[in-house]
Amino acid sequence: MQAVQFDRFGPPEVLGVRSAPEPHAGPGQVRIAVRASGVAPVDLALRAGTSPSRDSLPLPHIPGVDAAGVVDEVGEGAEGCAPGDEVFGVVDAARLGGASAQFAVLAFWAAKPAALSWEEAGAAGTGVETATRALDVLGVRDGTDPTLLIDGATGGVGSIVVQLAVARGARVVATGRPGSEEFLTGLGATPVPYGPGLAERVRALGVARVDLALDVAGAGSLGELVALTGGPGSVVTLADFTGPGAGVRLSTGRIGGQPDGRHGLAVAAALAEKGLFHVPVQAVFPAVRAADAHAAAATGPRRGKTVLDLTALAPGAPR
Ligand SMILES: NC(=O)c1ccc[n+]([C@@H]2O[C@H](COP(=O)([O-])OP(=O)(O)OC[C@H]3O[C@@H](n4cnc5c(N)ncnc54)[C@H](OP(=O)(O)O)[C@@H]3O)[C@@H](O)[C@H]2O)c1
Structure with a gap:
């Protein structure tokens, strides 16, 4: 598959679109054909090499913790969704990324409401959690x-x-x-x-x-x-x-034993359908401009999310 990735730490310019092995859904997970993925501060820190996870991060690394797309693989025991469903969610925390690619594996997700665009839904996961x-x-x-x-x-x-x-x-x-x-x-x-x-x-x-x-x-x-x-x-x-x-x-998402906020995804989706919730999107960049997206996400004033449009990585996929 094609993915935005970096093989050394550094400025946004270390990012490029290159081929990578396809991930597969493990137990309780789903794999999606990704449409959009938000850029988060953790993505910037991992790429720059300023994250505490630097020493344990395998390279090359595919950034991105949030994604929206169409389910194409359902892991054992993952309930409530089927291939073809439109969803948004968050990748497996142990992978520390992986969403800015043609395919990504989600650890938790909710049905994408029609009221949210792909860009909004792809940027919502960790913010809502x-x-x-x-x-x-x-x-x-x-x-x-x-x-x-x-x-x-x-x-x-x-x-x-x-x-x-x-x-x-x-x-x-x-x-x-x-x-x-x-x-x-x-x-x-x-x-x-x-x-x-x-x-x-x-x-x-x-x-x-x-x-x-x-x-x-x-x-x-x-x-x-x-x-x-x-x-x-x-x-x-x-x-x-x-x-x-x-x-x-x-409150962090990584302290074992603390309840997380994943139940909020379905709540936010229901609020969006009632017109009571949206995801402010400051800018959208195609995957080939991932370096520009990372530079923009690091620059104030911030007004919501910077998003990568990944549709061009999956030619022929339904829009
Ligand atoms: N603990 C967790 O579970 C968790 C989860 C996700 C994110 N985070 C962390 O939460 C932080 C925010 O994430 P984000 O995605 O919202 O980042 P973001 O999109 O970059 O937004 C940062 C916000 O901080 C504002 N800001 C800058 N200087 C400030 C100041 N002196 N006083 C008050 N506000 C100021 C910015 O406003 P201007 O742009 O106008 O300056 C902007 O609204 C990051 O440090 C991120 O790593 C923690």
């Missing part, structure tokens, strides 16, 4: 109506978590750089500029109280988030590894 997990850990659920502050809300994860929090009944205050106000309002949030002095600016909005806070950006705001909510127990971070030292919970 992560957002769902973070909201579960924070205890944001229907009927509790908390005010939730989300720091770092315009990127791939933030733009999804805002919408899923609103769908659970939260009042969301969301941070972005100046100029992102309309984007954040469109997601259902009250916007506030990010950066030092955040607590003061949130208080100046006239928000009576902030019950909970989620740090998506890992940009050093935990002290202000704790001050706003009244304690570290009301704050969760996705990206600041100093959090646990200050009593703030760090």
Whole structure:
């Protein structure tokens, strides 16, 4: 098969489309003919060689953790789908990638709703899983109506978590750089500029109280988030590894035994069908321009996801 891959660590230019062995669905997995795959920060770090997984990563490596496509192989015991089904989901975490290819193996998935384009669905998987997990850990659920502050809300994860929090009944205050106000309002949030002095600016909005806070950006705001909510127990971070030292919970997808947020994929799909959820897509690049896609995904201002269109790798496949 054809795949976007790199055989040495380095800048985006190390990426190219080359042939690779086809993967096959293991037990409980499905293989898809990939239509689109989002670019995530983990893909950039693995390619650059700055990820802690660098030493154990087999090269050449195919990046991409999220994908949408058409099922063409169903692994033993994988239930609820059949060849020909249109799905979106997340690759097997042990592979650390593999989605930006003609075929990819998904560890969990949901039916692709007609309301999401291939590009949106291909970019949704880890954002939805992560957002769902973070909201579960924070205890944001229907009927509790908390005010939730989300720091770092315009990127791939933030733009999804805002919408899923609103769908659970939260009042969301969301941070972005100046100029992102309309984007954040469109997601259902009250916007506030990010950066030092955040607590003061949130208080100046006239928000009576902030019950909970989620740090998506890992940009050093935990002290202000704790001050706003009244304690570290009301704050969760996705990206600041100093959090646990200050009593703030760090949620990652790789800590064994913690429940994950995969159940959120079907929830997001159902919300999309009702017009209550979309995946902001900042830019779409064909596979042959994967280097440009990685460069774009590393550059602010972020407005949702950068996506690779992989249809040209599978000539003749149904669109
Ligand atoms: N723990 C987990 O399970 C998990 C899962 C997925 C991702 N992550 C991590 O979560 C982080 C966000 O992922 P992503 O996909 O959303 O990345 P992204 O698309 O690159 O978005 C990053 C966001 O952070 C904002 N930002 C930049 N500087 C900031 C600052 N000083 N204060 C507040 N916000 C700031 C950016 O805004 P501008 O572009 O306007 O500057 C943008 O909205 C990454 O570190 C990623 O590795 C963790």
